[in-house]
Amino acid sequence: MQVSEYKPRIVAFCCNWCSYAGADLAGNNRLNYPAEVKIIRVPCSCRVNPSFVLRAFQRGADGVIICGCHPGDCHYTSGNYYTRRRMAMLFSMLEYLGIEKERTRVEWVSAAEGAKFAATMNDFVETVAALGENKRLEDLRCKR
Amino acid sequence: MQAISSRTLVDIAAKKLASGEVSAVLGWKKGLFNYDVTPAVFTDEKDLAENFVYTDFCAANLSKYLVNETKKPEYRADNRKILVFLKPCDTYSFNQLLTEHRIHRNRVYVVAVPCNGMIDLTGAPYEKCVNCKSKKAVVYDELVGENGEVIDSNRFDEVERIEAMSAEERFAFWQNELSRCIRCNACRNVCPACTCEKCVFDNPASGLENKAISDSFEEKMFHIIRAFHVAGRCTDCGECSRVCPQHIPLHLLNRKLIKDMNEAYGEYQAGAVEGSRAPLVNYSENDIEPAEAVGKGGNNA
Numbered sequence: 001m002q003v004s005e006y007k008p009r010i011v012a013f014c015c016n017w018c019s020y021a022g023a024d025l026a027g028n029n030r031l032n033y034p035a036e037v038k039i040i041r042v043p044c045s046c047r048v049n050p051s052f053v054l055r056a057f058q059r060g061a062d063g064v065i066i067c068g069c070h071p072g073d074c075h076y077t078s079g080n081y082y083t084r085r086r087m088a089m090l091f092s093m094l095e096y097l098g099i100e101k102e103r104t105r106v107e108w109v110s111a112a113e114g115a116k117f118a119a120t121m122n123d124f125v126e127t128v129a130a131l132g133e134n135k136r137l138e139d140l141r142c143k144r
Numbered sequence: 145m146q147a148i149s150s151r152t153l154v155d156i157a158a159k160k161l162a163s164g165e166v167s168a169v170l171g172w173k174k175g176l177f178n179y180d181v182t183p184a185v186f187t188d189e190k191d192l193a194e195n196f197v198y199t200d201f202c203a204a205n206l207s208k209y210l211v212n213e214t215k216k217p218e219y220r221a222d223n224r225k226i227l228v229f230l231k232p233c234d235t236y237s238f239n240q241l242l243t244e245h246r247i248h249r250n251r252v253y254v255v256a257v258p259c260n261g262m263i264d265l266t267g268a269p270y271e272k273c274v275n276c277k278s279k280k281a282v283v284y285d286e287l288v289g290e291n292g293e294v295i296d297s298n299r300f301d302e303v304e305r306i307e308a309m310s311a312e313e314r315f316a317f318w319q320n321e322l323s324r325c326i327r328c329n330a331c332r333n334v335c336p337a338c339t340c341e342k343c344v345f346d347n348p349a350s351g352l353e354n355k356a357i358s359d360s361f362e363e364k365m366f367h368i369i370r371a372f373h374v375a376g377r378c379t380d381c382g383e384c385s386r387v388c389p390q391h392i393p394l395h396l397l398n399r400k401l402i403k404d405m406n407e408a409y410g411e412y413q414a415g416a417v418e419g420s421r422a423p424l425v426n427y428s429e430n431d432i433e434p435a436e437a438v439g440k441g442g443n444n445a
């Protein structure tokens with residue numbers, strides 16, 4: 001297999017109460033996940049407006065993942081239930097427009113799941129790396 | 145089908161105006177040629193008698209005009225109403241606007257009129273009429289003629305055809321369509337679901353404001369946001385596709401969302417029932433996970 005220099009850029013929106021803490025735990029336990037994963041902390045997964053996802057792609061992300069508390073565990077009771085519907089519809093729409101569906105993902109990661117966080121990120125980075133650069137939803141003006 | 149003459153409608157409206165029950169009539173006004181009919185507000189009977197028309201060129205959905213019209217002090221002052229003529233599909237938009245508290249129901253007198261399908265200036269029927277979803281007026285104060293039925297239309301066929309394409313073909317298809325957009329914002333302006341006081345597309349700080357598109361990303365951004373913003377609220381009235389000067393099939397974006405929501409969260413028709421809760425502002429604990437919902441039934445190559 002050809003070894004390439006290409007490293008995908010990943011934006012991970014993580015809710016403050018579960019997934020961000022999960023990422024912290026992964027760090028504390030010295031679990032490795034690629035540095036290309038850029039975490040953006042949000043108060044709740046439900047805070048992620050669809051335009052944030054588009055913006056991330058515009059600014060050069062090759063993949064966008066949204067992490068929140070497990071359904072039923074949202075600290076605002078129902079935020080992630082709305083996230084689940086909203087992102088299902090948004091990602092389906094992107095797929096309809098021909099954007100590879102592997103570039104988008106929603107994952108539920110609790111504060112105790114440091115290992116799951118690291119594993120999820122490793123897997124996501126690998127999946128996106130296989131797809132290559134995000135060409136279909138890129139903004140040339142934002143390219144360096 | 146029922147043929148309704150302009151005369152019948154003028155008589156209804158003139159009577160209401162004369163009695164003082166309504167202070168204005170929102171209808172269609174004839175233009176220089178028979179095809180350039182425009183929405184108009186009539187306040188006197190003479191104008192109404194001379195200029196009001198109801199023909200095959202009255203495709204314009206009048207419901208959105210009510211948002212601003214009913215706010216005007218002249219209608220509010222003495223508790224009089226504005227009379228509006230709505231075709232069956234327009235009544236769904238009206239209901240949706242009521243659901244969103246954009247119109248005061250008690251300031252409007254709705255006259256539902258039957259429709260045989262509308263045509264453009266070349267005489268071709270509009271897409272929204274070919275794939276008409278309902279001849280049933282869902283809200284009215286007065287009904288002209290007989291009410292029709294909800295139609296089992298083939299409106300999702302085209303969406304299914306696109307879903308069956310490979311990702312690459314889909315991308316090429318949409319690139320071809322969306323790259324024609326000149327960002328005139330007509331699709332937003334006409335949409336009865338687009339009634340925000342302030343719109344992200346008018347905000348210069350958003351980077352999405354009305355301007356010529358300089359990058360292929362921008363057109364996709366605009367169209368995704370437009371379609372997504374009306375997801376669950378779009379009544380599939382078809383006005384966006386009708387007014388697009390570039391003939392972009394915007395209904396194919398809206399219908400994809402409608403179809404997905406129907407499949408994932410149960411059948412829902414925006415505007416069919418006043419006060420109903422749209423799927424995206426609702427949830428169930430057992431909802432399908434995004435990973436399963438995306439690309440269901442479609443081609444993922």
Ligand code: SF4
Pocket residue numbers: 324325326327328329330331332387388389390391392394
């Ligand atoms: S009406 Fe057509 S050309 Fe105008 S902004 Fe909408 S899609 Fe673009």
Ligand code: SF4
Pocket residue numbers: 331334335336337338374377378379380381382383384385395398
């Ligand atoms: S998006 Fe188009 S079809 Fe849907 S309500 Fe708006 S104008 Fe009508």
Ligand code: FES
Pocket residue numbers: 015016017018019043044045046067068069073074075076079080
């Ligand atoms: S607080 Fe974590 S998803 Fe709502």
